[in-house]
Amino acid sequence: MTDTMADQKSRASTWFRDLRDQIVAAFEGLEDTQTTGPFATQPAGRFEVSETTRRSDDGTDAGGGLMSVMRGGRVFEKVGVNISTVHGTLGKSAQNAMAARGVPGIEDDPRFWASGISLVAHMQNPHTPAVHMNTRMFWTPNAWWFGGGADLNPCIEYAEDTAHFHSQLDAACQRHDLSYYDKFKAWADEYFFVPHRGRARGVGGIFYDDLNTGDWEADFAFTQDVGRAFLPAFVPVTEKRCDTPWTDADKDKQLIHRGLYAEYNLVYDRGTKFGLATGHDANAVLMSLPPMAKWV
Template identity: 75%
Template sequence: MTDISKTRKRDAADWFHELRDRIVAAFETVEDADAPRPFADLPAGRFEVTPTRRTADDGSDAGGGLMSVMRGGRVFEKVGVNWSEVHGHLGDRAQKAMAARGVPGMADDPRFWASGISLVAHMRNPHVPAVHMNTRMFWTPHAWWFGGGSDLNPCLEYPEDTAHFHARMQQACDGHEAEGEAGRYARLKAWADEYFYIPHRKRARGVGGIFYDDLNTGDWDADFAFTRSVGEQFLPAFLPLVEKRRAQPWTDADKDVQLVHRGLYAEYNLVYDRGTKFGLESGHDADAVLMSLPPEAKWH
C-alpha cells in the first residue's frame, strides 16, 4: 500500500486553492482595464462563486469545492476556475477505469481522495485564444499521483503566440526531470498532442501544450514541485496573449470561425476528456464538471 500523510494532502489542496485565488484575481484585473470595443459599455466581469458539495451514496459528506464562473465579461465571454477536494469510494465503473490504468486492489478497498484546480477560458475577441489548464493530485490506498497540463486553443492561429505559450510550458518542465529522465517537455508536449486529439475530426483541438498523468516518481516533494511549476507558469503563458489581442479588430467572419472552433472544443470535452468522465461518474456537481463548455458554439 502507498500512503500519503494528511499533511501532504492538505498542502496540495491548499496550494490548488491558492492558485485558484490568484488566477481569479488576475482575470478580474484584466476586466478592470480599459474595455476594448465593442464592449466598452459593459461592466467589468466578475466571478460568481458557488460552493459545491459531493454526497456519497449513503448520504454522507464527500467533500466539495468552489465553482467560480464569469459570464459576459468585457474580455472573457465565459471563464471557469474551479477548485475541488473530494473523497469517498469509487463506483464500479471508476474502479474498472483505475484497474485499467494499473492501480491494483481497487475492488478490495475503493477509497479515494482527490484535489485540484480546473480552468477553461472562452474569450470575446476571436483573436484571443481559448485556453485550458488543470493540475490535480489523486490518492487511493494503493497509489497516488499528480496530473495536469495546459493547452492553447486559438481559432485564429498566430505562430508567435504559440511559440510564447510553448516556451512557458518548457520553462515549467525545465529543471524537474527525475534522475535518468531526459526531455520532459518534449515528452509531455507529445503526450498533449496525442491526448488533445479529436479522432472523429482527424485533427487536434488546438495548438497543444503539455499534458501528464499518473506522475509518481516515488518522490512526492519533487512531483508536487513540478505540478506547482506547471500552475505557476500559466498566467505568464496566457496573460501576455490576452493583452496583445484583446483590442484587435475582428469581423463577423472571424466570429463565425470562433463559434465553429468552439464546437470542436465541446465535442472533445463531452466525448473524450478524462476529467469530464471521472467527474460525472464519481458524482461531482454536474454544473462544475461541465463549466468547460463554451457559452455559444456553432456547427456547419
C-alpha cells in the same frame, strides 16, 4: 493513512486554492484594464462564486469545492476556475478504468481522495485564444499521483502566440526534468486529439497523468511550477490580442471551433467522465462548455 500523507493532502489542496485565488485576481485585473473595444463600456466582469458538493451513493457529504464563473465580461465571454477536494468510494466503472491504467490494489480497495483546480476560458475576441489548465493530486490506499497540464485553443492561430505559450511550459518542465517537456507535449498532442474529426482541438501544450516518481515533494514541486507557468503563458497573449478588430466571419470561425471543443469535452475528456461518474456537481463538471457554439 499516515500523518505524512494527511499533511501532503492538506498542502496540495491548499496550493490549488491559492492558485485559484491568483488566477481569479489576474483575470479580474484584465477586465479592469480593458478600456477599448466593443465591450469596454460595460461593467468589468467579476466572478460569481458558489460552493459545490459531491454526494456519495448513500447521500452523505463526500467533499466539494468552489465554482467561480465569470460571464459576459469585457475580455472573457465565459471563464470558469473551479477547485474541489472530494473523497469516497469509486464505482465499478471507475475502478476498472484505473485498474486498466495500472493503479495497484484499486479492485480490492476502491477508496479515493482527489483535489485539484480546473480552468477553461472562452474569450470575447475571436483573435484571443481559448485556454484550458488543470492540476490535481489523486490518492488511493495503495497509490498517489499528480496530473495536469495546459493547452491553448485558438480558432485563429498566431504562430508567435503558440510559441510563447509553449516556451513558458517548456521552462517549467526544464526546471525539473529535461525529458518532461518533449514527453508531456507529445502526450498532450495525443490526448487532445479529436478522433472523429481527425484533428487536434487546439495547438497543444503539455499533459501528464499518473505522475509518481516515488518522490512526493519533487512531483508536487513540478505540479506547482506547471500551475505557476499558466498566467505568464496566457496573460501576455490575451493582452496582445484582445483589441484586435474582428469580423462576422471571425466570430463564425470561433463558434465553429467551440463546437469542436464541446465535442471533445463531452466525448473524450477524462475529467468530465470522472466528475459525472463520481457524483460531483454537474454544473461544475460541465463549466468547461462554451456559452455559445455552432456546427456546420
